Amino acid sequence: MKRAKISIIGAGNVGATTAQCCAAAELGEIVLLDCPQVGAMPKGKALDLSHAAAITGSDVRVLGTTDYAETIGSDVVVIAAGAARTPGMDRNDLLATNTRIVDAVAHEIKQSSPDAVVVVVTNPLDAMTYRAWRATGFPPQRVLGEAGALDGARFRACIAEELGVSAEDVSALVVGGHGEAMAPLPSCASVGGIPVAQLIPAERLAELIRRTRHSGTEIVSMLKTGSAYYAAAAAVAMMVESIVRDKKRLIPCSAYCDKEYGVGGFYIGVPVVLGADGVERIVEVELTPPERAAFQKSVAAVKKSVQAMERLAV
Ligand SMILES: NC(=O)c1ccc[n+]([C@@H]2O[C@H](COP(=O)([O-])OP(=O)(O)OC[C@H]3O[C@@H](n4cnc5c(N)ncnc54)[C@H](O)[C@@H]3O)[C@@H](O)[C@H]2O)c1
Numbered sequence: 285m286k287r288a289k290i291s292i293i294g295a296g297n298v299g300a301t302t303a304q305c306c307a308a309a310e311l312g313e314i315v316l317l318d319c320p321q322v323g324a325m326p327k328g329k330a331l332d333l334s335h336a337a338a339i340t341g342s343d344v345r346v347l348g349t350t351d352y353a354e355t356i357g358s359d360v361v362v363i364a365a366g367a368a369r370t371p372g373m374d375r376n377d378l379l380a381t382n383t384r385i386v387d388a389v390a391h392e393i394k395q396s397s398p399d400a401v402v403v404v405v406t407n408p409l410d411a412m413t414y415r416a417w418r419a420t421g422f423p424p425q426r427v428l429g430e431a432g433a434l435d436g437a438r439f440r441a442c443i444a445e446e447l448g449v450s451a452e453d454v455s456a457l458v459v460g461g462h463g464e465a466m467a468p469l470p471s472c473a474s475v476g477g478i479p480v481a482q483l484i485p486a487e488r489l490a491e492l493i494r495r496t497r498h499s500g501t502e503i504v505s506m507l508k509t510g511s512a513y514y515a516a517a518a519a520v521a522m523m524v525e526s527i528v529r530d531k532k533r534l535i536p537c538s539a540y541c542d543k544e545y546g547v548g549g550f551y552i553g554v555p556v557v558l559g560a561d562g563v564e565r566i567v568e569v570e571l572t573p574p575e576r577a578a579f580q581k582s583v584a585a586v587k588k589s590v591q592a593m594e595r596l597a598v
Contacts, residue, residue, distance in 0.1 A: 288312030288528035294365030305521030390419030409462035424540035431462030432536025433519035460582030
């Protein structure tokens with residue numbers, strides 16, 4: 285059986301770590317691409333990753349390049365190219381720089397991999413996913429963004445730590461945009477099937493939600509020179525796996541919502557069924573009144589960011 289071809293654009297922290305996760309899980313042949321200005325860097329990282337694969341017993345090829353010709357015919361393309369936050373920055377501060385980068389990358393993907401499913405990681409995530417969708421001209425189902433998988437993992441980790449249980453047994457859902465207005469949903473969180481509200485008092489749960497929302501900033505303030513990437517890369521690899529193995533996992537992703545959730549034509553984090561064709565369907569869940577208010581606040585923040593992006597002369 286032919287292996288999937290997975291191209292990762294941007295061989296920085298998120299891109300290279302995503303390549304490592306995809307290689308370790310033997311998800312397919314991997315091409316790691318960065319811009320020509322970085323010289324042989326992607327080749328060096330790919331060589332290092334192929335040595336790691338020899339140790340982990342992963343039978344995959346990892347190729348590093350600055351030439352889109354090597355990515356031709358990819359099944360999945362991950363966009364992890366672009367500037368990352370440093371302390372004091374909000375994700376929206378990256379808007380102008382990363383819009384230019386996503387435009388350039390999307391243009392290349394459109395030519396080299398016209399049938400690919402595109403997974404965007406670049407921030408500000410929901411606006412950049414929208415941009416990649418517009419710039420590729422692909423059907424919206426084939427362009428999606430990684431955020432909810434990471435934000436949900438952060439919420440799960442907070443709940444697991446609070447209760448002293450394995451995060452494996454914690455199930456949680458975070459919707460809305462990938463910003464501090466994100467909406468973790470207590471009504472959809474459970475531990476071994478037990479609703480979280482039966483295990484954690486409301487005021488402690490509110491504190492865990494606050495921590496989840498600020499986790500990214502917490503990490504940036506400690507790293508100083510960039511933003512978090514291990515969990516983001518693991519989240520992207522989980523999404524890539526669901527696509528290349530057509531697993532149809534239910535994962536929150538930034539997806540194009542028109543009528544769904546009353547969003548009206550924007551990309552926003554919602555639970556989706558993820559398979560070989562990308563977003564196979566959006567799952568609508570009933571939100572409690574406070575959850576709906578949080579979701580709507582988050583949608584408004586994303587709309588503002590998209591409108592600011594559309595006013596940019598790039
Ligand atoms: N969605 C999420 O959950 C999430 C999580 C973490 C990081 N991010 C975002 O992902 C992006 C990458 O983060 P990082 O930590 O890997 O940054 P990084 O600085 O380590 O790597 C970015 C890479 O992109 C490359 N690049 C820039 N322009 C390019 C172009 N035109 N073509 C190809 N490559 C290009 C750079 O040379 C660099 O190697 C940032 O925008 C960051 O904010 C998103």
